[in-house]
Amino acid sequence: MKVGNVGAVRPAASAAVPSIPARFWQRVSFWVTLAVVALLGAVAIVSQRDTLREAMFTLLMFASLASSLNILLGYTGYVSFGHIVFFGLGGYSGFYFISKQGWSIYPSLIVGGLVASVIALLIGLSILRLRGAYFALATIGILEAARAFVANFGPFGGSTGLSINFSVYRQYGGPAQALWTSFYIMWVITFIVVIVSFYIKSSRFGLGLLSIREDEDAALVMGVNAPRWKTLAYVVSAFFPGVIGTLYFFKNGNVEPADAFRLQMSIETIVMVMLGGQGTVLGPILGAATYDRLRSYLLTSDLFKNLHLAVAGLALLLIVLFVPAGVVGWLRGRFAQLRRVLE
Amino acid sequence: MPAQVLTSVVDGLMLGFVYGVAAMGMTLIWGVMRVINLSHGPLIALGMFGTYFLFTGLGLNPYLGLLLIAVVGLVAGFVIYGVAVHRVINAPYLSSLLATFAVSMMIIGVGTAALSTSPFNVDFSLGSVAAGPLTIPGTRLMAAFAAVLVAGLLYLFLYRTKPGKAIRAVSNNRGAAELMGIPSSRVLALSFGIGTMLAGLAGGLIATFFPFTILSGETYQLKSFVIGVLGGLGNPIGALVGGLVLGLLEGIIPAFMPVSWVPVIEFALFVLVLLIRPTGLLGGRA
Amino acid sequence: MILQVQGVCKRFGGLQALTDVTFDMEEGQILGLIGPNGAGKTTLFNAVNGVYPPEVGKVVFRGQDITRWAPYKVAHLGMARTFQVVRPLNELTVRDNVIVGACYGREGHSRTAGAKVADAVLERVGLAERANQLAASLNVAQKKRLEMARALAAKPYLLLLDEVLAGLNPTEVARMLDTIRQIRAEGVTIFMIEHLMHAVMNLSDWVVVLDYGKVIAQGLPQQVSTDPHVVEAYLGDPRLAAELLAGG
Numbered sequence: 071m072k073v074g075n076v077g078a079v080r081p082a083a084s085a086a087v088p089s090i091p092a093r094f095w096q097r098v099s100f101w102v103t104l105a106v107v108a109l110l111g112a113v114a115i116v117s118q119r120d121t122l123r124e125a126m127f128t129l130l131m132f133a134s135l136a137s138s139l140n141i142l143l144g145y146t147g148y149v150s151f152g153h154i155v156f157f158g159l160g161g162y163s164g165f166y167f168i169s170k171q172g173w174s175i176y177p178s179l180i181v182g183g184l185v186a187s188v189i190a191l192l193i194g195l196s197i198l199r200l201r202g203a204y205f206a207l208a209t210i211g212i213l214e215a216a217r218a219f220v221a222n223f224g225p226f227g228g229s230t231g232l233s234i235n236f237s238v239y240r241q242y243g244g245p246a247q248a249l250w251t252s253f254y255i256m257w258v259i260t261f262i263v264v265i266v267s268f269y270i271k272s273s274r275f276g277l278g279l280l281s282i283r284e285d286e287d288a289a290l291v292m293g294v295n296a297p298r299w300k301t302l303a304y305v306v307s308a309f310f311p312g313v314i315g316t317l318y319f320f321k322n323g324n325v326e327p328a329d330a331f332r333l334q335m336s337i338e339t340i341v342m343v344m345l346g347g348q349g350t351v352l353g354p355i356l357g358a359a360t361y362d363r364l365r366s367y368l369l370t371s372d373l374f375k376n377l378h379l380a381v382a383g384l385a386l387l388l389i390v391l392f393v394p395a396g397v398v399g400w401l402r403g404r405f406a407q408l409r410r411v412l413e
Numbered sequence: 414m415p416a417q418v419l420t421s422v423v424d425g426l427m428l429g430f431v432y433g434v435a436a437m438g439m440t441l442i443w444g445v446m447r448v449i450n451l452s453h454g455p456l457i458a459l460g461m462f463g464t465y466f467l468f469t470g471l472g473l474n475p476y477l478g479l480l481l482i483a484v485v486g487l488v489a490g491f492v493i494y495g496v497a498v499h500r501v502i503n504a505p506y507l508s509s510l511l512a513t514f515a516v517s518m519m520i521i522g523v524g525t526a527a528l529s530t531s532p533f534n535v536d537f538s539l540g541s542v543a544a545g546p547l548t549i550p551g552t553r554l555m556a557a558f559a560a561v562l563v564a565g566l567l568y569l570f571l572y573r574t575k576p577g578k579a580i581r582a583v584s585n586n587r588g589a590a591e592l593m594g595i596p597s598s599r600v601l602a603l604s605f606g607i608g609t610m611l612a613g614l615a616g617g618l619i620a621t622f623f624p625f626t627i628l629s630g631e632t633y634q635l636k637s638f639v640i641g642v643l644g645g646l647g648n649p650i651g652a653l654v655g656g657l658v659l660g661l662l663e664g665i666i667p668a669f670m671p672v673s674w675v676p677v678i679e680f681a682l683f684v685l686v687l688l689i690r691p692t693g694l695l696g697g698r699a
Numbered sequence: 700m701i702l703q704v705q706g707v708c709k710r711f712g713g714l715q716a717l718t719d720v721t722f723d724m725e726e727g728q729i730l731g732l733i734g735p736n737g738a739g740k741t742t743l744f745n746a747v748n749g750v751y752p753p754e755v756g757k758v759v760f761r762g763q764d765i766t767r768w769a770p771y772k773v774a775h776l777g778m779a780r781t782f783q784v785v786r787p788l789n790e791l792t793v794r795d796n797v798i799v800g801a802c803y804g805r806e807g808h809s810r811t812a813g814a815k816v817a818d819a820v821l822e823r824v825g826l827a828e829r830a831n832q833l834a835a836s837l838n839v840a841q842k843k844r845l846e847m848a849r850a851l852a853a854k855p856y857l858l859l860l861d862e863v864l865a866g867l868n869p870t871e872v873a874r875m876l877d878t879i880r881q882i883r884a885e886g887v888t889i890f891m892i893e894h895l896m897h898a899v900m901n902l903s904d905w906v907v908v909l910d911y912g913k914v915i916a917q918g919l920p921q922q923v924s925t926d927p928h929v930v931e932a933y934l935g936d937p938r939l940a941a942e943l944l945a946g947g
Contacts, residue, residue, distance in 0.1 A: 149506070149507045149510070151510075196688055197684070197687075197688065199688070200687060200688070200691065202506055203447065203449055203506050203510070204687055204691050206449070206506070206507075206510065207449065207638060207642065207687060208684050208687045208688070210635070210638065211638070211639075211680045211683040211684040211687065212680070212684055214635055214676065214680045215676070215677055215680030215681050215683075215684065217676075218673070218674075218675075218676035218677040218679075218680060219677045221673060222671070222673050222674055222677060229673070272810070273810060274802045274808075274809055274810040274813070277795060277798060277799055277802060277810060278799070278802070278803060280788070280790075280791055280795070281788050281791070281799045281803075283790075284788035284789055284790060284791060285786050285788055287750070287786075288782065288786040288788070289788075289799070289803075290750075290769070290770045290771050291748065291750065291770045291771075291774060291780060291782075292771075292774060292779075292799055292800055292803050292804065292849060292853065293771045293774030293775050293800075293803035293804050293805075293807075293853060294771055294799065294803045295769075295771045295803075296771070333631075337451075337511075337514055340507075340511065341511065344507075344511060349790075376525070376526035377522050377523065377526050378522065379518050379519075379521055379522030379525065380518065380519045380521075380522025380523045380526070381522070382518055382522070383514075383515045383516070383517070383518025383519035383521075383522055384515070384519060386511060386514070386515040386518065387496075387497055387512060387515035387516070387519070390501060390508050390511045390512045390515060391497070391500050391501065391512065394501075394504060394508055
């Protein structure tokens with residue numbers, strides 16, 4: 071059979087590849103990612119040091135934020151600068167039930183996530199019609215509007231925010247133990263985010279999202295109900311920041327508008343996704359770990375501590391200019407065999 | 414209308430002209446190269462410090478200092494374009510967003526290290542002008558006047574000069590402009606330079622009447638987005654009108670509700686306009 | 700009757716792109732849509748499958764009025780299409796591209812079942828050994844085959860082909876024509892836009908001619924190729940006119 075002009079160039083390679091099913095490699099990449107998350111958490115537990123636990127909490131928090139953003143940014147191709155709005159609104163809502171209604175942390179986490187998802191549904195139905203930079207701008211607008219609104223919203227304590235009495239921690243075994251509990255919860259959340267994002271990527275739903283990312287109009291013609299699927303992606307990706315926000319504010323004992331809705335934090339999350347490789351499961355985790363370690367190294371180094379933002383900016387610029395696909399994306403592109411392992 | 418509201422409205426309008434200049438820079442860059450410049454805010458802040466150092470350090474009149482800020486801003490814009498933007502001009506738009514955000518991080522990082530984040534103040538006054546029940550600080554009046562002048566010059570530049578026409582041609586259709594022999598890279602660099610210059614000028618004017626820090630630019634950057642969308646992204650003249658609309662809103666809203674609601678309304682309006690008329694209330698330029 | 704287009708009009712700003720376009724398609728036939736450049740052929744495809752819904756007129760597909768339906772709903776009913784300018788999902792593998800067609804087309808497969816359908820279709824269009832490559836890495840002829848594979852994986856009743864032969868060399872054209880005949884033999888109705896006159900005239904059971912957005916002739920290939928209106932419409936392009944006459 072004659073196939074065009076470049077057919078049958080590498081018969082051996084192409085024959086060898088299908089013999090190991092793609093599913094197998096996907097599983098490998100999935101377990102590798104879970105192992106990375108397990109390792110990151112285990113480091114803190116083995117050492118039993120408070121400082122390391124706090125460092126790893128932050129790292130895992132950003133890893134799961136980045137991973138949840140990746141469902142929208144990496145899979146669906148919609149660049150949200152306002153992902154943190156769900157961290158803020160969901161976190162505020164969950165924290166409200168802890169501080170004002172005396173709820174335990176566990177149901178509050180779920181409520182925080184659900185509130186974020188419902189808000190994402192309402193927002194998503196309208197702004198997901200916008201494409202490209204218009205969508206990005208709208209998400210900035212929503213983040214700023216939410217911050218300003220919450221600062222005026224009485225039940226959430228206005229511009230001073232909400233806080234909890236230290237006695238609340240007693241039911242978790244005291245403040246010190248509550249910090250450990252928060253850490254374990256964060257670890258579990260990270261596992262769940264990785265599992266969900268892997269599951270989505272290998273599902274029919276995920277394939278629809280990827281096709282929207284590649285060419286939304288072509289996807290529509292192929293039968294992908296783009297309005298529905300991208301809204302669902304938005305709702306799912308918003309759930310986790312809602313949960314994480316609730317946990318984060320619970321651990322801190324207070325919440326205020328300036329902490330909850332930081333555009334800077336939103337953009338840093340995007341940077342982590344980019345750094346690791348958008349659209350891959352492992353990428354956001356590695357990106358978050360790398361960025362977070364770099365940031366804390368800069369913050370604690372005598373040489374850079376005043377310039378940490380500038381150095382991070384320079385690093386970002388170099389990545390955007392020279393490695394736009396991120397580390398994992400670069401590896402995938404450089405070594406075709408890795409494409410199957412690094413899903 | 415009570416005198417207090419009138420004062421607040423006039424104040425808002427005067428400020429609106431200056432917002433307009435900042436937004437013109439943002440929207441010009443968007444129109445020509447479809448880049449949302451996330452370093453716009455820090456550049457505005459640098460303009461503020463420009464006025465501060467020229468006035469406090471060298472004793473230069475702030476309005477004369479603006480000339481220097483304009484030149485430095487233009488050159489800085491060329492440099493930023495060449496280093497950070499040119500390579501990603503045809504990449505997916507996330508790349509240019511992140512590239513300009515990286516520039517913003519660098520400016521703020523160095524700025525914070527060198528200038529801290531405690532407020533600066535330009536100790537300069539032109540007294541005030543009284544008209545009936547109104548008292549307008551002279552610096553505000555001068556700023557509005559300077560803003561109108563800048564807008565007028567930009568208009569003349571875009572519509573009457575050859576490089577200006579080239580900018581408009583590239584803005585309309587870069588591919589076609591290139592076929593006509595317009596060197597698009599140079600035009601893009603020039604547009605970025607002018608956009609940066611306008612950011613610096615707006616900052617320089619604001620510094621004459623408000624205290625500021627290296628972080629102050631972000632507020633004006635966000636306002637520029639709002640104004641750009643109101644006036645139609647890519648339409649510099651629309652941006653001036655958008656600036657006035659925003660200034661007017663900021664003057665009127667506090668008469669009806671606490672001033673802290675102003676940003677809620679501004680950003681809600683912003684999202685609404687994006688949804689209903691993404692080309693802006695005044696129509697954008699393709 | 701599988702498709703009925705009745706009095707369809709479409710306007711873009713000041714340009715009347717389609718005016719009162721009316722024709723019917725029999726199940727199982729190949730209908731060729733021809734016309735000079737800019738006659739509105741692709742616009743008609745877009746009006747039929749919902750990409751640019753018409754302002755006036757009706758599109759009826761398998762007895763159902765689908766005018767102004769969203770394209771994905773039309774696809775679910777069993778209408779698939781290829782694009783004139785190929786639109787591969789670049790960063791996905793060739794197989795995943797085709798699985799999208801299988802998962803979201805008429806049969807709405809699960810991802811696993813979709814993968815089986817995709818492999819069968821890829822085998823058929825001769826892309827099986829490229830299944831694991833990224834779609835971006837294919838050449839133009841292969842991308843055209845990929846478009847075809849995606850559409851076929853949707854198991855459509857009606858297949859809209861927008862210039863699938865353009866840009867192919869003679870060997871590739873011959874292969875593609877074979878594929879099209881095979882598809883028809885399996886009972887899929889085909890609606891094709893084509894510039895290659897001899898191909899249209901040989902393949903089609905019925906030909907519709909558009910000029911300036913209007914149907915200026917329709918009929919059997921021989922009738923159309925000798926129709927004075929059609930020859931006149933093509934006079935601006937003597938090469939095509941000659942081909943038209945020769946092809947008939």
